[in-house]
Amino acid sequence: MKRKLETTELIFKVISYTLLTMFAIGCLYPFLYAIASSISGRRAVEYSEVVLFPKEIQFEAFGQMFTNNMFWNAYSNTLFITFYGTIWSLGYSILGAYALSKKRLLFRKTFNFFLVFTMWFSAGIVPQYLNYLNTKAAFNAVGIMDDKWLVIIAMGMAAMNIILLRNAFEGVPSEIEEAAIVDGATEFQVLSKVYIPMSKSTIATVALFFGISRWNGYFWARQMISNSNEHPLMVFIRLTLEQYTDPEVMSGWNQAYASDSVIYALIVCSIVPILVIYPFIQKYFAKGTNVGGVKE
Known part of the structure; x- marks a missing residue:
């Protein structure tokens, strides 16, 4: 046996x-x-001779890419959207999760139900598109057109991330909050001095989720921003792939390399930042997901 x-x-x-x-x-x-x-x-x-190892090694593709101003412009746009988009989404998610973690919140169960409901059933792409159009119209009304902030603000929060943060906040002992209130702490001070420091692993995990989402964002950035100077990196890569139908994008490339190696060089450079950042926050990842994903 x-x-x-x-x-x-x-x-x-x-x-x-x-x-x-x-x-x-x-x-x-x-x-x-x-x-x-x-x-x-x-x-x-x-001729598809490359399988795993490089053939006829040369770095002309990277040279073409690094000397192209449109590439650096798209890269800076992506960094801008990722940095401010993560801060914006994380801030709103923390505020929402903190409120939903309080049992004294009026209609708390109803709000939590509708939050989870959006994960079960999606309204579809049309309502999302209309929401983006309304956001764009609001920006246009105040004179802001084809701006990166359109994508940052429109891509606000994610239900799953709010739930992770809410569950992490619910795991904070109520005695610590009560002690802080007795010492005269305001609601905002309780959040910033008690809940956020005690939920750093979950917050780091959610920040990673938001950061990757903003960095890889393509569809809505393509739909909402028509000015090529405001396009993020993923849109720029897509337009480069469409080189034969978009001569404006290809005007800065060496045509001998525009259709093959440069494309792969762009893909590599778009992945490297995530690979560099991930090891530094990997220690928070599993812990943050477990703490935020399990409700006691």
Whole structure:
């Protein structure tokens, strides 16, 4: 009986490790292929000679990219949207989660129900688009047109992130809050001095979610911003892919490299910042998700 159990366990481990290895390879290969193609010669890329390792190594694609002003403009726009968009969304989410974590809030259960309801049922893309149009119309009314703030403000909050923060706030002992109130702390001071410091791991996790979402944002930025000088990096990459139908985007590229290696170089540079930041906040990730995802 014991040997049968050990054999079953061994088979389970072999299957598990095999599946996990295949999954890891499936996740890593596209990125490794993009790196190899970005430093390979044009002919090798066009004739699909690049499989995993680069062929005819050269760095002309990166040279073309780094000397293109439109690339740096798109990169700065993405940094702007990611930084301020994360702060905006995180701030509103913290305020909303703090309010929903209070049992004394009037209609608290109703608000929580509608919050979760939006995760179960989506209204569809049309209401979202109308919401963005209303936001754009409001900006246009005050003279702000084709601005990055359109995307930052319109992409406000996410129900899942609010729930994570709410659950983390609910885990803060009420005795600590009561002690702070006795010492004369205001509601805002209780939030900033008690709840936020005690929920740093969850806040860091939610900030990562928002940051990645803003960094990778394409669709709404493409719909709401028509001025090419305000386009973020993902929109710029997409327009570069459409080189033959968008000569304005391709005017700054060396045409010998515009259709292949430069595309992969752009993809690599769009991923690097996330890879650089993630290790520094990885220690908060699992803890923050567990603390915020489990309600006591």
